[in-house]
Amino acid sequence: MKRKGILVVVSGFSGAGKGTLLRGLLEAHREQYRLSISATTRAPRTGEEYGREYFFVSKEEFGQMIEQDALIEYACYVGNYYGTPKDYVVEQMEAGKDVILEIEIQGALKVKERFPDTLLLFVTPPTAAKLENRLRGRGTETDEVIRDRLRRAVEEAKYMDQYDYILVNDDLDVCVKEMHELIQAQHLRTSKNRALIAEIREELCCL
Amino acid sequence: MKRKGILVVVSGFSGAGKGTLLRGLLEAHREQYRLSISATTRAPRTGEEYGREYFFVSKEEFGQMIEQDALIEYACYVGNYYGTPKDYVVEQMEAGKDVILEIEIQGALKVKERFPDTLLLFVTPPTAAKLENRLRGRGTETDEVIRDRLRRAVEEAKYMDQYDYILVNDDLDVCVKEMHELIQAQHLRTSKNRALIAEIREELCCL
Numbered sequence: 001m002k003r004k005g006i007l008v009v010v011s012g013f014s015g016a017g018k019g020t021l022l023r024g025l026l027e028a029h030r031e032q033y034r035l036s037i038s039a040t041t042r043a044p045r046t047g048e049e050y051g052r053e054y055f056f057v058s059k060e061e062f063g064q065m066i067e068q069d070a071l072i073e074y075a076c077y078v079g080n081y082y083g084t085p086k087d088y089v090v091e092q093m094e095a096g097k098d099v100i101l102e103i104e105i106q107g108a109l110k111v112k113e114r115f116p117d118t119l120l121l122f123v124t125p126p127t128a129a130k131l132e133n134r135l136r137g138r139g140t141e142t143d144e145v146i147r148d149r150l151r152r153a154v155e156e157a158k159y160m161d162q163y164d165y166i167l168v169n170d171d172l173d174v175c176v177k178e179m180h181e182l183i184q185a186q187h188l189r190t191s192k193n194r195a196l197i198a199e200i201r202e203e204l205c206c207l
Numbered sequence: 208m209k210r211k212g213i214l215v216v217v218s219g220f221s222g223a224g225k226g227t228l229l230r231g232l233l234e235a236h237r238e239q240y241r242l243s244i245s246a247t248t249r250a251p252r253t254g255e256e257y258g259r260e261y262f263f264v265s266k267e268e269f270g271q272m273i274e275q276d277a278l279i280e281y282a283c284y285v286g287n288y289y290g291t292p293k294d295y296v297v298e299q300m301e302a303g304k305d306v307i308l309e310i311e312i313q314g315a316l317k318v319k320e321r322f323p324d325t326l327l328l329f330v331t332p333p334t335a336a337k338l339e340n341r342l343r344g345r346g347t348e349t350d351e352v353i354r355d356r357l358r359r360a361v362e363e364a365k366y367m368d369q370y371d372y373i374l375v376n377d378d379l380d381v382c383v384k385e386m387h388e389l390i391q392a393q394h395l396r397t398s399k400n401r402a403l404i405a406e407i408r409e410e411l412c413c414l
Contacts, residue, residue, distance in 0.1 A: 127406075127410060128410035128413075128414055129414075150411065150414055153411050154411045157407055157408045157411055160407075166404065167395065168395075168403070178392070178395060181392055182392040185385070188373055188385060189371065190329075190370055190372060190373055197373065200335050200364060201365075204335040204338075204357065204360055204364055207336075207357055
């Protein structure tokens with residue numbers, strides 16, 4: 001019996017350390033996970049590559065993807081479209097890989113609606129003070145940008161309890177380990193083992 | 208913030224290796240887990256001790272426990288009552304210990320109804336053939352007893368999908384590790400982290 005992959009959606013406050021966490025997870029368990037790459041209509045920035053950061057497509061191409069139901073979810077931010085191509089996700093899950101989508105809350109809830117088996121993870125620092133420290137600690141953002149991120153965090157926090165699990169990213173190694181064990185445990189969910197249950201039932205009746 | 212314990216109910220076919228599995232788990236993580244001890248009206252067998260295998264009580268005492276709502280669940284088998292005393296479970300959970308109840312399916316479903324946060328685990332060998340082999344391999348049971356256990360397994364298998372997770376006990380060490388990681392992951396569930404979420408929300412608004 002080939003084990004199918006899990007669809008994992010990761011959201012969280014800007015400054016929660018999602019990027020570092022996902023890099024840590026993929027480095028530690030390269031064979032188990034695949035990161036989904038979004039399609040976008042925004043122009044590539046210097047150094048960005050097609051198929052690495054994003055699949056950069058035209059508005060027409062993006063429109064076709066929507067029409068052909070080729071996107072799991074999509075959304076528009078600041079005049080640009082962003083979406084999750086379905087084919088890659090489905091292929092990798094069929095191949096037994098756990099596929100990770102790092103997307104915003106609205107997209108996350110849409111994915112869960114469409115695929116109820118999706119695992120929704122919310123990443124947060126242990127306290128709001130630590131979130132602010134991290135945002136300031138980057139040293140790259142203006143005070144205005146930081147205020148804006150914190151205002152967005154207030155909005156995002158309203159949706160935390162719609163997620164399945166809360167990952168507190170305090171110690172990175174601990175958090176990577178917790179995230180890995182948490183995702184792997186989902187493979188043991190009853191809903192993921194219907195075939196095994198059916199087989200045992202049938203076999204028991206024939207003994 | 209003091210972390211509360213998880214209530215875990217373990218059921219499974221006779222011959223699935225539940226006893227060995229729980230011993231393995233408790234030996235590996237003695238500080239984290241507590242095994243709930245049932246009260247029963249049946250007489251102690253040679254070598255059994257009050258408070259170790261069971262709390263041996265009279266029918267009158269058992270009746271009082273029922274009246275005082277001192278049992279999480281109880282059932283009658285072959286003329287004897289068996290039940291799970293509530294106080295010990297609640298105390299240990301408050302102290303942060305994950306409490307494990309090894310009980311039959313009907314009791315398990317009753318506990319879940321009363322405490323929806325309970326984690327229901329079903330232990331099974333990888334195949335029905337292996338189950339039969341294990342039952343025969345014990346060498347202590349008559350053919351009639353084995354047939355009877357297998358007939359009961361057919362009945363029990365009907366309830367497998369009411370459990371949250373299926374633990375396939377093939378390699379004991381792997382299964383102990385999976386069980387531990389699975390239970391620990393439950394501490395990260397959103398429903399277990401309401402206080403943390405409330406704190407972060409409040410703190411964010413005051414920044």
